[in-house]
Amino acid sequence: MRATTAFKRLMDLPGVTVSDVDFQPARVVVTVKLSSRKLHCPECGFTTRARYDTRPVSSSWRHLDLGRWRLEVRADLRRIDCPTHGARTEGVPFVRSGSHFTRDFEDLVGWLATTMDKTALCRLVRIDWDTTGRIIERVMATGLDPNRLDNLFVCGADEVSWRKGHSYLTLVSNNDTGKFVWGKEGKDTATLDCFFDELGEERSQAITAMSMDMGAAFEKSARKEGHATKAVICCDPFHVVQAGTQALEKVRRQVWQDLRKLPDQDAAHRFKGARWVLLKNPGDLNDDQSATLRKLKRRGGDLWRAYALKEALRAIFAGDLCEDEVAMLLDRFCSRAQRSGMKPFVSLAKTIRKRRQGILAAVRLGGN
Secondary structure (H helix, E strand, C coil), X not given: CCHHHHHHHHHCCCCEEEEEEEECCCEEEEEEEECCCCEECCCCCCEEXXXXXXXXXXXEEEEEEECCEEEEEEECCEEEEECCCEEEECCCCCECCCCCEEHHHHHHHHHHHCCCCXXXXXXXXXXXXXXXXXXXXXXXXXXXXXXXXXXXXXXXXEEEEECCCCEEEEEEEECCCCEEEEEEECCCHHHHHHHHHHHCHHHHHCCCEEEECCCCHHHHHHCCCCCCCCCEEEECHHHHHHHHHHHHHHHHHHHHHHHHCCCCHHHHHHHHCCHHHHHCCXXXXXXXXXXXXXXXXXXXXXXXXXXXXXXXXXXXXXXXXXXXXXXXXXXXXXXXXXXXXXXXXXHHHHHHHHCHHHHHHHHHCCCC
C-alpha cells in the first residue's frame, strides 16, 4: 500500500485526496487536494465555481499527533469572491473558519477541556493557554445543539467558582438528560434573568420543576413575571448538606481561634490539623484520621456537638427515605440545632425551616 493511500485512510478527512507524504525529523507533512470543484465561503456557505484568484502560498493545519510526530496537513487553496464578505480564502471541509487546526484536533481539545485542567491539557497536546481558549470558543460556537433549550421541563441552576472564589459562573442543566444547556458569568438574579430572556416566556412557563440552592437570588429570578412562575422550586439536598458542613467549619474556626489565645500554642497547632477529619465522611477516614476523630469525641464540647449535627443532617439524605420521614427528621434536626446555641447552626435551622417546602419537593420529585 502506498503511503498516500495509507494516510488517506488513516486521517479520514472529508472532501480531500492525499497527494504527497513528507516524513521530517519532528513532523509528518501530508499534502492534500480538495475534491470539490465548487468554492465555498467559510463565513456564509456561499458556493460558486468561479475563483477570485489562487493563494501564492500553501495553507497548513495541525492534525492529531502521530505518535511522537506532529502531523501537519497542507493544501493549495483558491480565493472566492463572496457577494457578502468579499474576497475570502475558500472554506475547507475539515477545518473551522479562521482556524489553524483540523476539526478532529479541536474536537479533542474541546473534550479534554471537560475532563482535565487547562495546564495538563496544554502539556498533553502541546499548545498554549490562549490557543486553548480560542479552540474552545470555536468548538462551542459550532458544537452547541441549537435545540438544547427545547423540551426543558425539569432543570437545575447552580454556580461554580474559580480563582479561589472570586469569579463565578452560573450553569443551568436539563435534569432529564443530565447535560448543561446554558451558562453565563455571574451568580446573581440578573445572571439567571439572562437565561429566561434567552429561553423566552413560552418555554419558561413550560418548566414544571427547578432545583437550586437555598439562596434567594435564583428563586427571585424564577418567580418574576414571564419566567418559571409555574415551576415547583426544589432546594437540592446536596446544598442542604453543604450548608451543614459550612456551619461546622465556622464552629471549628471559632474553637481554633479560642485555642490560639491559650498559653499552650501547640494545642492550636495540633487542632488545626483536624480540619479534614471533620469535613470528610466517616467512611472515608484512614486509621490516623479515625484516631484523631476519637480524640475529638473524648474531648467533647461545641466542636463535637457541631460534628454530630453535621453527620445527623447528612444521614437524613444518605438513605432512601420518603418525604414524610425526611420531614420528621428535618424538624428534629432543626430543634437540636436551635437548642445547641451555636450561631452557625441556629442560622442553618432558620434557613432550613424557611426552605422546608423546597427541600421536601426535591425529595418528592427525586432530587435527593
